Each structure stands twice: as structure tokens, then as C-alpha cells.
Amino acid sequence: MMVAFQPVPAVIEAIDKKVADNHLFTFRLSESISVAPGQFVELSIPGVGAFPVSTAAHPGGATFQACIRRAGRVTAALYRLDEGANVGIRGPFGQGFPLAAFAGRDVLLVAGGLGMAPLRALLQALLGERGRVGEIILLYGSREPDAILFRDELEGLAAAGTIKVRYSVDFATELPWSTDAYVCRIGLVTELLRDLRFAPAQTVAAVCGPPSLYGCVLEDLARLGIDPERIYATLERRMQCGVGQCCHCVTAGVFVCSQGPVFSLAELRRLPGSI
């Protein structure tokens, strides 16, 4: 199939500004596209440029939802737009999380900061067929309590006993909350692993966060006994075309945009420089 460079026209339907500089945008598309958890699109602000962004919701269809950090030139331009503004969406791109690999197993999700966004899409997909997976544990590290994304939603799920949630924050003047269903600690998300009770041999893990997170967490999970073939992470690179042409995203000879961005730890170990 020929590469489509023209975006599908879309409008901003809603902007949830609960977390500063990490707004949750809902876009309404003029044509449905289906973006699986872990896949991404190129969001285009006409006249300014485009940037890659993961889906934060599942399923999408006529809407596309993404949590977007104000990080630079094009994202800042998006933040100047209001509901009703016109944008464009190209995609979907890449290989998402292999949902079949989760079936029949326990699930450990490890998120750092904005990495919660793609994992929320994965979580929604898993919850859509809740009976197909065992226990779901989320370990989620943030800078501070106010930076926690989807907090009401996650705590609702934890309170209902649907999933277990463990937060960590880098700073907090006091630990403001802790219940049976979810706890919060000060420190790095890796510390949440230390006394975690779970069954590594029957667990699939998905990790998403800044590059610094991958350096330690992925091998930690393998040491705890999760099969490296079943530890998944999604890589960030400077992506533009999304289809293995422009070459910005290449790592160890692999197009992260089209052959990734989701890889297993077993694959990442064969890609020097990937983590």
C-alpha cells in the first residue's frame, strides 16, 4: 500500500487540563482509524508541524485520545489551540503490545511519568476482556502527587478491586494517601519492585517511561524471574515518517517506528544502544 502523507482531518473535541502541562486531548476524526495500544500517530498542527504521540485510549475509532506534554515548538502550538480547532492525524504506525501474549497470565505494568498514557490504553484493552488475564498490578512513578495522570480513574479501579495500584513520587511534603487498594511511596518506581508479591513465572510485564527508567527496570524484572520474551517496553525516538523511510528513529539497524516501538527485552538485548 502506498504511504499516505496526508493526515485525516480532525478537531479537538475536549481538553482535560487537570494535570498542568500534561493535558488529555480528545480529537474527533473525520474518518475512523484504529490505533492499538502501543501504536502511535503523527499529530499535525497545520502550519507548525507534526509530532509522534501514542494512543492513551482503547478502542479509538472516530475519536483519538492522547495525553500530551507541552515539550517544545509543536506541542506548545497545540496548547494554544482551543476545543473546535482543526488538526490532522496520520497513522496508525508501528507494532503495538502483543495482546495475545497477555492472555491467561498475570500482568505487571510499570509506568514512569507520561509513560502512563500508552499503558492506560493497554490497561483499557485488558480490562475490555477482564476474564482473559489474571491479576493486574500497576507500578506508577511520578515526580509529585499533582503530576499523577488518570488518578481518579486508577483509584476507582483499585478501590473496586479490579487492579492493584502502587504509586511512587519523587517529592511530597507528606504522604497524602494510602489505602488497602493503593499505596504511595517516596522514591523511584524501581523501589516498588523490592517487596512486591507476585508470581514472575506467570507474569507478562509492560514498561513505559523515560529512557532512564529502562536502564534499570527491564533487567530488574528479568532478575525477578519474568521471561525476557514477556517483558515489553516502548521506545521513544525522533520519529517523523512513521514508515521506515526518514531514518531518524533507527537504532541498531532497526526502524523503531515500524518494527517497534514496542519490543521485548529479549529483542532489546540484541539491539545495542536501544536502552
Add this chain to the structure above:
Amino acid sequence: MRSWAFQAGFEDRLLQSLRGDYRVLAPVRGTDGVVRLQPVRSWAELSPAGLPLIPLKKVVFPPHDVLWTLMEYEYREPAPSSVPVALVGIAPCDLYALAYLDLVFADDPHYQRRRQNLLLIGSNCRPTPECFCPPRREPPPFDLFLAADRLWVGSAWGAGLLTALQAELSSPGDLPLPAEITDGQQQVPENLEQLFTASAGLPLWREVGERCVSCGACSAVCPTCYCYEMSDEALPDGRVARRREWDNCFFRNHALVAGGQNFRPTRAERLRFRFEHKMLGFGALRGISACVGCGRCARACPVDIDISAVLAALAGGNKP
């Protein structure tokens, strides 16, 4: 492959027959000594020895291209030119380079639109000491290929051009292309992938890479370099244009992302990246060398970085 002998003056009559229907471009040495692809009227204008400084990729993958324009809510693709281009006097290495780009851009509508309108008339080269083209199993893509006093037909399009010129052709036959076209000048080491992997910690990359001044000349002149950057431009008439422009993996921001993380922060890493792309290929094209050994990058580099010398050093030769 079908082949005919031709008489003196045939080349000019071939050019003449193209003139009405094609934009005819060929490598011509200018008074400044630079060889460029430019319009020609007679075969004598062609530069027999020199490759064009900027290779023929610019015809199918222009340095600045517009992917679409947007007015109000309507996206439009720019109207393609309907005049076919005939590239004449193209050396085998440049034809092989085009074959590589054909693989890279197999699914690219903008490339394919121009490619399908491109007539290729190859001609034999005169290798220089800097040439290090690899041996080939297959002939390069062409519609017609001229070597000395014979021509070969590579496509139905090429055969069609000859109907009006039959009177000037004789001794038809089923002959292979001259061996020098596929023989190549230099073998690529068979275990290059292992040599490359094992070389990660060698000072070679830093020592050579440190010299690079990130001018971008090597990629601009490389017939198979195709990295690109996309950007938007507001046009004076109110439209928005999305542009696609040649990029260069030696530029510092090639792998830079928001927040300042750079996945190839040093020149050594960027040199290694370029070498890997040229010699080993990326993604599905891994294992197909993108370097056709034309030697352009070494000639263009202001600090004498020579990819063939790096290759030789990896294969156990002297330091570049």
C-alpha cells in the same frame, strides 16, 4: 539480453528523437569543472568520465519537495509534471543507486510518480582509482544501455524508442552486458556484519568522526542517501505546505528529541551510523549494501573522511 550494434552518429539521432517528448538531462561538465545533470542537445556535450556532482536522486526525490498543501479544510497533492524525463549517459553505479532507492521508496507515491515517468539510458563508465563499486549478480535497471558501439535493451519502453531508428542498427543478438558493468572494482568483506559489531569500541570511529564538521556534503552527493526531514510552511496565499527536505545523519539534531535526549550525541556514533546505513542497510534492507562505491562522498568531504578507507580499516587494513 537483446543487443544491437549501431553506427557512428546514432547517439545524436537518439537524442534528437527524444527531444520533442522528453526533458533530456545528461551529465555535463560546466566551465567551473563541476559535472551537473542538465539539458543537452548533442552527445558530444556529455561528460564521459565524470559523474554528476549531485546524483540523479534529485530527479525522483528532490532536495525540497511539497507533499501536500492545505487550504481551509482541503488537502491537495501538488500536480505532477506530465513531461517525462530522459536521463542519458548514466553510469552503472548511478543506475544501481537508483535500484536501491526503488526499494526504499517502493511505497512512496511522490517518488513513484516521478520514477514511472523516468526513462533511463545508461552508458559505460571509466573507473577512477577512487571507485570501489561491488560486484553484482544482476544488471542495473535501464531502458537502453550504450557501450562503445553496441546498445542493450532493458525494457519495452526502451525497445519502443528504437522502432524509428531500426535502419541504423545491425547485428542483433542475445548478448550479456559488458563484464565490467557487473564485475565491480572491489569485493565487500563477507563478514562485514560481524566486523562492524565487533568494532563498536574501536578508536577508529572517534578518530575519524572527530574530524567531521557536519557540513552535510557527503549525504547531499551520495546517490543513495535519502534521510529526510519534514516541516510546515505558511505560503503567502494562505495555504500551508508540508515540505520534505534532504537531511543528514551527521547533523547533531538528527536523533535529538524534546527534553534534550540525543540518541546519537557524538560524532563517532554518527559516523558509525552512516557507515552502518551505507554498508549494511536498515530494516528489511539489512544485508543489501547501499553504497555503490562511487567515491563521491570522499571527494566532497572537506576533511577527507573516506568511507572506503573506513571499510578497509575495519577489514584489517591501515588506519584511514
